[in-house]
Amino acid sequence: MSIVKKYCEASLVLRILCGLVIGAILGIFIPGLGVIEMLGDLFVGSLKAIAPVLVGALVISSLSQGNTKLDRRFGLILFLYVISTFLAAVVAVTGSFLFPQTLIFAETASAEYIPTGVGEVLKNLLVNMVSNPFSALVDGKYIGILFWAVVLGLSFKKFAGETTKQMFTDISNGISSVVRGIIQLAPFGILGLVYSNVSTNGLSIFTDYGKLLALLVGCMLTVALVVDPLVAGICMKRNPYPLVWRCLRESGLTAFFTRSSAANIPVNMELCEKLELDKDMYSVSIPLGATINMDGAAITITVMTLAAANTVGVHIELLSALLLSFVATLGACGASGVAGGSLLLIPMACSMFGIPQDVAMQVVGIGFIVGVVQDSVETAINSSGDVMFAATAEYTQWIKEGKKLPDFMNGKKKK
Numbered sequence: 001m002s003i004v005k006k007y008c009e010a011s012l013v014l015r016i017l018c019g020l021v022i023g024a025i026l027g028i029f030i031p032g033l034g035v036i037e038m039l040g041d042l043f044v045g046s047l048k049a050i051a052p053v054l055v056g057a058l059v060i061s062s063l064s065q066g067n068t069k070l071d072r073r074f075g076l077i078l079f080l081y082v083i084s085t086f087l088a089a090v091v092a093v094t095g096s097f098l099f100p101q102t103l104i105f106a107e108t109a110s111a112e113y114i115p116t117g118v119g120e121v122l123k124n125l126l127v128n129m130v131s132n133p134f135s136a137l138v139d140g141k142y143i144g145i146l147f148w149a150v151v152l153g154l155s156f157k158k159f160a161g162e163t164t165k166q167m168f169t170d171i172s173n174g175i176s177s178v179v180r181g182i183i184q185l186a187p188f189g190i191l192g193l194v195y196s197n198v199s200t201n202g203l204s205i206f207t208d209y210g211k212l213l214a215l216l217v218g219c220m221l222t223v224a225l226v227v228d229p230l231v232a233g234i235c236m237k238r239n240p241y242p243l244v245w246r247c248l249r250e251s252g253l254t255a256f257f258t259r260s261s262a263a264n265i266p267v268n269m270e271l272c273e274k275l276e277l278d279k280d281m282y283s284v285s286i287p288l289g290a291t292i293n294m295d296g297a298a299i300t301i302t303v304m305t306l307a308a309a310n311t312v313g314v315h316i317e318l319l320s321a322l323l324l325s326f327v328a329t330l331g332a333c334g335a336s337g338v339a340g341g342s343l344l345l346i347p348m349a350c351s352m353f354g355i356p357q358d359v360a361m362q363v364v365g366i367g368f369i370v371g372v373v374q375d376s377v378e379t380a381i382n383s384s385g386d387v388m389f390a391a392t393a394e395y396t397q398w399i400k401e402g403k404k405l406p407d408f409m410n411g412k413k414k415k
Helices: 002-009 012-029 034-064 072-098 118-129 132-140 142-161 161-185 186-201 203-207 210-236 241-258 264-272 281-293 295-312 320-331 342-353 357-401
Strands: none
Touching: 012 186, 012 210, 012 241, 034 132, 034 142, 034 161, 034 241, 034 264, 034 281, 072 210, 072 281, 072 295, 072 320, 072 357, 118 142, 118 281, 132 142, 132 203, 132 241, 142 161, 142 281, 161 186, 161 264, 186 241, 210 295, 241 357, 264 281, 264 357, 281 320, 281 357, 295 320, 295 342, 295 357, 320 342
């Protein structure tokens, strides 16, 4: 037990970095060990399994107790989510104009369902919202989980007795405790994920599609390190980088390797608690952010569509590219409601410029290849942004009320 206690007391980020290094070394020199790969599968699987239940329990508990106030902070969070996604698409347009890319079509991809327009994406989003609540829990459809959790929470607030309300509070506390235990095992999960990626893919992705990947990652880093901090800084009228680094370190790092915003929801919930945010607020905004705060998805859709246009010789003017940014924003917000995520929204964007469906699906195929790295970075900036903007809205309110911000925002370490 003393060993376990010392392990838990050590810095989680330091433990994750150790797992990262060990996994990379083992992947290079001893590839093919299924036992190590299984560590990553178990970690991601456990997070994905517990996250829908955690979200449902937290939202129902908060609303049924009658202490949730989705005030102006929540409206600000929604605005920050949407505006950052749009600005990410604009950054992608700018990067694509400065460093135009062409593609070599080598692989194709197929899918059972491909949206043909923004209207269809939004329709699919609304359908998911009213889907069977049990199916939503099983399939991890967070729009549906949020919708029914809000409905049930408000209903229990009015009709349930205090014993029932306390039961939901106890359930949410118990699930949160399980989540904290899973997060403590993150270093072993990261070790397995890194090992699997390194032993399977090696470094070939950088030689085959290096320039395209550099543009995608460059745009994402620009958004994560410049655009989003600028938005947060303007909002808080404070230096945003202590918050930015904290979110990237404690949320972005795990999201990079899990490659799933849904799986990272428990990690983000834990971080919000550390940041002293209002639980009633972040229990709704964090799962919602995993659905609509999609900076990386907007960048992927925009860059890949403009690269396809360059390849087939379609000239796109600036105004048309800005329209693409708007479409990519709407599409990215609905990406989680579409099988295949952001990549399968590329044909929808390509259709704006008359690019044939078979060509667009080849672009999707290339997207799956570069996705080894692209999807990791995309998820990292999406997930860390969920916490950063939730904290931005909260701290902005604190500043207006004259309330003291946490010490780390002033460069002080917690004692």
